[in-house]
Structures are given as C-alpha cells and as structure tokens.
Amino acid sequence: MNRRLLHNLFFAAVGVILIALVYDAVTRRQASTRILIFQDKPQEWADALKLGFEAGLRDSPEGHNVTLITKSAAADPQAATTLAQIIGKEHYALVYALGTQASQEVFRVVKDKPVIFGAVTDPVAAGFYEASLNSPKGEITGTQDIWPYSAQFDLMLRLVPQLKQLGILYNSSEINSQVSVGLIEKECSKRGISLLPRTVTEPSQISLAVAGLLQSGIQAFFIPADNTAQGNAQVIIAACLRAKIPVFTGISGIVENGALGTVGTNYVELGRVNARQAIEILKGMPASKVPVASAASGDLYLNRSTAEKLGIQLPEELLKRATNVYR
Amino acid sequence: MLDSLLNLSLAALLVGLLYAPITLGLAISFRLLNYPDLTCEGSAIIGATVCFMLIQAGAPSWISLLGAALAASIAGAFTAVAHSQLGVPKVLSGIVTTALLYSITLRLLGGKSNRMTTRSTVFDILNRGNSGRMDLVVVAGVVATLLGVLFFLYRSSLGRTLRVLGDTRWFCVSIGRSPTMYLILGLAISNAVIGLGGAMIVHFKRAVDVNMVFGLLISGLAGLVIGETIYSARSVWVHSAMCVVGSCLYNAAVGFFYFDWNPTLTKLMLPSDVRFLTGLLLIIPSVIILRFKNRYRLFGSDW
C-alpha cells in the first residue's frame, strides 16, 4: 500500500476521533449528579462491586438521577497517579474507588469531594482512619470485605454439629490477622464455642502448632485472614485430614485445595451496600459520619472429596445453594 | 474545556516529572551504554523500599533519596557483573536481577506488599499540610538537580567513556579503559537514577507497594522514545532534557483520554479502552516526524 495513502488514512482516522471527542466536550450540558468510579485494574471482584453499585443505585428512588462515570487506569500504576490528579480537579458529587490501591490513590489527592471505598480489608492500615473505624481522616467511608463470620459459623455448625473447640493458627506479627481473629473470637463466645489459638512467627513452626492443637482435641480447624496460615494451608490441611478433622476458611481457593467449605465474600452484595452509603451522602450526610459496613451474606463453596474422606454427609440443600462444589 | 486542558497539562507535568528519573536512567543504559537493561523495575522497587525504610526510621528526606539511589546502584552493578563475569546474556541479566530483587524487597517489607507511612516526606518541605500546590515545585527541583548532576557526569571522562563503551566496545579498550569496569559503573549509575525515581514515587504516595513498578519499564521507554522522536537532539544534554519532556508527553497522552467526555459517547467505550486510544495518540509524533525530517542519530544504538 502506498505510504502516503496510509499516512493520510491514519491522520483521517485520528482526526475523526478527535473531532468527535471535542464536539462532545463542547456540547455537553452540565449533567445531573455525577459519581465517578475509579478502577485501577480490571479484576473480577471490582467488576462485581461495580455491578452491585449500579444495581443498588438503580433500585432506589434517589439514585435515579445519578450519572455514573467509570475511569480505569487499565492496570498501569503510573496512569492511576495521573488519573487521580485529574479527578482531583474535576467536579463530582462523590468518588467511588474500587479496592485498596485505587482508594489510596484517590484519597491522597481528592480532598474536596467525599470518597467511598469498596472492599478494603483494613481501612485503618490503608490510611483512611486514625486508630479505629470511628476516627476517619477525612470525608471518607466505605465497605470492608471482611469475611461473613456469622455465615461461616452457621456452615461450620451445620456440618460439624458436635463443634465445641475450634482450633485456629495465625502469625502474631501480621496486623490483619488480629482483626480477623478478634472477630472470630466474638462469634465463638456468642455461640458457646471455645477458641483454641496458636501463634507462629515462621512457617516452619506450623506443623508443630497444628499437631499441638490436634492433641488438645479440636473438632474443627479454621484458617483466618492471615497470610502465613493461608500460604501454608496445605500443611495444615494434610495434618488435619490425617486426624479426620475438617478445615474451614474464607478463601474459595483453599477449599479447592482440600478445606471442607467456606462462605466467601459476595462482592455484588458489597457493591449494593456501597450504593446505600452513596445515597446517604447524596442526601446530605457527611461521609465521615457514615459508618463502615460489610456484606451480610456470602458465596458458599464446598469440597466433595474432602467430605467423603472425613465421612461427612453434605446436605442436599447446601449442595444446591453452593456457588461451586469442588471434587 | 479550556480548564480541562489546563488540568490535564498540570497533571501530566506533575506525574511526568515524577517519573522523569526513570526515563533518564533508561537513557543512560539503553542509549549511552547501548545495553538493554531490564533491571528497571527491580531497581525502582528496591530503591523505593530502602527509601521507605529510611523514612520510617526517621531519616531526613535527602538521606532516604540517596540511600535509595545507593541500593539501586548495587542492583545495577549486579546486572553488569552477571553479564560480564558470569556470561549471562544482556537481556537476561536484568531479568535475573529483577527477579531476585522482588523477593528481597518483600522480605524487607516484612511480607506485606503494601505499606504506608505517616512521617514527613520531601513534599512536606514546602507544603504546610497537604495543599499539593507546591508538589510541582518540589518535583521540578529534584529533576533539575538530577539534570545538573548528569550534566557534570556527561562532561566528565567517565561519561565520555561510557558513551564510547556503548558505541564501540573495542575503542574503549583502545584508550586503555576496562570495558567490564565501566559497564559496572555505568549500570550502577543508571540504576541509581532509576532508584531515585522509585524513591520519589514513595515520597509522593507516602506508601510503598510492590505493584507500583508494574509496567515501569515500558512507560519509561515510551517516555524516552517519545522525547527522541519529537526532537532529535544533537548533544547529550538536550537529549536528557528531551527525556524529561518525553515523560511528560507520555503521561499527557495517557491522561488525555481521562478527559471529562460526555457520558453518552463514553458509553460506547469500555473504560479500559483508554489504552487503545493512548496507543493511537503515540503513533502520531512518529508519523509526523517521518514525513518531515531526517533524524540525526546521536547514539550508536539501533533501536
């Protein structure tokens, strides 16, 4: 193909696109209330959050007049920085950021608009709150993707009705673990189960700790939101299976690898919760006064072969309700 | 519309200057030394991590920046040694170092991939609180200082030897300089500059995250080549200045499509389509230059 022709075609194409965009910008009206959704990389759970958020807004009367604009940094951290800078100076009613990284980018720059974060595990560690969730550092609120422990315990008691002692293992130097374990402890005392915790500081200590717990006579084991325990789940699962003790956790991936079951976070639901928070803010409540929330329900995952090995019968209705049943 | 453009320009300038050290460091390895140094992401993250740790320990800002540069320079030296002494091919040497550094970094960060700091950073020197308006001045100041240092480097015997080394290795031997030693020095320097860039990012974000260097090599090279395409410099200093310009232009191209476009039109595009448009926008300077000019080649490299 003639080079000159190619050049001209290229310029024509670019010209058309640019003219369309400019025309657009010039003729736009100041639209209704605009909310910006900031996404730093395309991920399944982020898309689920968005879906829930949109649905939540649509289903409520106040949310009808809202225009949602999504801007994505497409997995480029440098672009995320630029994007945050640009957003900082534009006009939105509020900014909804998906995930910890995106929320941090936004919060750092946006000071004059309320910020809602979606699915941040620890908002204090992320820098949005001072010491506890009662002291926000600005006009910010959002949802945590904490595991639905209540639903977890329901599952555990359903499958292991004789549960009286729950074994748990975590790395004492990890901050997020303590949050997780604290919540589990609360759940346990509510249901009259005693929690037997063991701490480790290094993966090599795990086998010993698990052996000790199995000796003390636990009926089930729980792997909390702890990187060390999750990273070495195989060791824990192998030891517990040998002793015919079921393992529960919050991550579906670990269920796939041998844990008995879990109730994981449903991100669409979380998005809806964010939508409710957004509506509160649009109605006039300052973001700092909106409490941080988390989802009530979750997705059920079960492992059939583990159940067989343990001699546990998985109830029909659970199997039907489950999002995924691993072999 | 006009204030949107101003918005974009300021944002591009700020982020472009912030990432300019990366481009300058890559210019030293890819152009001056003619060495495809892929250590970039590794040295940026180790620089960032060391900077973060120094900030946490209460060190003054300039020490954290220098410490980062030093740590990153060791990474660069390692790459050079791997290639010249251990015989690892050029392209692989940088990859090896980056892989090693990833694990080292995570260990230093205590296993967490993302950590924040509340201590003061270099951006707090001019800012009282978080006004953000002086950020541009601080970044510009750092980049100007860096360019000044590079100015003296390029004038010096060391700088000229590096250029010779990249161009024709044999001549470096001919003038009695050891190519191995100068390669180590050269990559140490280029990665020190990149490490400084990583440190600046940490100061700006007040946090370190192992994922923040993802795509850094590509965006750094993009800035480098855009700067060269816009104007073919005839001296090494102008070339450095064009690297900075290129970094800003690249970020402008990326940010261009984050404009406040009318939602009806943007409904046709997915948010992630911005990359596609960025790509188109980046072809433009090349096509224009191709039509109008004969490019002067300042360095002996071919890519």
Add this chain to the structure above:
Amino acid sequence: MLRFASVTKRFTLGDRRSVLALDGIEFSLRPCEWVVMLGENGSGKSTFFRLVTGEVLPDSGEIWVNGDNVSHVPPHRRARFVTHIHQSREVGLPRALTVAEVMRLAIEAGRLELKGGIRDDEIAQRLETIRKGLSRIIREQVWHLSGGEHQLLSLAVAAALADSQTSGAHILLLDEHVAHLDPVSYDTVMESTSTLVRGKGMSAIMATHSCEMASSFGDRQVLLSHGRIVDSRSGADRLSAKELKDVLVNIEGGRGLRLDQL
C-alpha cells in the same frame, strides 16, 4: 620491542574439530622496524594480531614487550603499547561520535590530568599532520566518513594514542587496513601510513595478502602459512611482488584452512 617465544594457539570448533592457528611461533620485532606479514586467509595473521592486543591468550609460549612478559595481561592494559587498526568499520572507531570527540579521547587517553581541555586547533593540527586537508572532517560523525577518511582518522588516533603514552614505545598493528579501499584512497592512506610510521619511528606490523604491498613497503617481509613462519627476509634479501607470488603458490598448494584432526 616485541617477542613471541614458542607461541601456540589452537581453536576448537564444534564437533571435536580444531584448528591449529599458530604453531610454535618465534618472532622478534626490533624498535622502529616495519614488518610486513604476508599470508593467505587462514594463515594465522589475525590470530597473531589478537595475541598481541590480548584479545586472545596463548595456549603455550610467551609474549614479551620491552622486556615485560605480557602473555596474560588483559587487553585494556596492553593499550599502553599497542594500537590495532582494523580493516572493517564495524570494529573501528565509535560510529556516532564526531571526529573531534574521538580525537579528544585519544589525546587524553594516557594523560591523567586535563589541563583545561584540548583545543580544536590541536586536533586540527594533528589531522593535518596525517594528511593535508584532513581537518575538514573535524565536525563529521564517524559513520559519515568515507572509507579513506576513516582509515586516515584511525592513523591520527593511533598517533595520538602513541603520543599520549609516557613510555613512548608503541607498536602499530595494521590489520589489512587498506584492503577495502579504492585505488585512490589506497594510495592516500598508504602514503600517510608510511609518513606516520617513519616520521614517529614507530614499530609496525602490517598484515596483508597483497604481494604488491609486501614488496613496496616495510623493512622486513615475513611469510606466514598454516600457522608457521615460513620465511623472513629483510633489507636487500626482500623479494619482488612476482617472486612472492610464486613462493606463496608453491607453499599453499590448495586454498583454505587445513584442519588438524584431534
């Protein structure tokens, strides 16, 4: 000045074949002597040169320069006493640098102090010494130079490198440096080469496979064939071009490399 004592070098090719590039070479170069080394392709001329520059290390034997054993000295340290001018421009001077920049580097090479930099007139003067009118190329980038200009520049660089070395004794290796030039450039460059070698009293070894060159230049003719010095003639004993050709044809028989089986 330069001495090879029983130097042997064998290269291993793939699949268990090897080439004996140099076989027990005994060679001496006197100060201010210009040796022309004549040999067919594969006779070992390149290997010989690379042994002098240090690019290649001998398997056995020793290499002496001015009373020092330099057999295992790395190449960049040998630059003090040897300069290698190549035929191919790929391995020649830095391509993107200007002539001025290259000359500047060469002049500075041995000196540790830089007294206020080197002025352009010194560079121009050096270029003029090599050949009248050469200073016109001073602002050009090396890759824009013609073949002849490039080799003239190589000579200027060699002269500058020799001057900058404190020891003063310098060996010039001319590795078929005019082989690819057109007849006019050939004359120009060889004229300048002679002027340089004689004028500075350098020791030089010039490799060639041209019998014409071997008979027209130099103080001594050395014939190299299959890794061995076959003959060495100096002064009045030197052969004419035709005689050299006959000798070569007789020795060689067939062309190309002869491989030794392991």
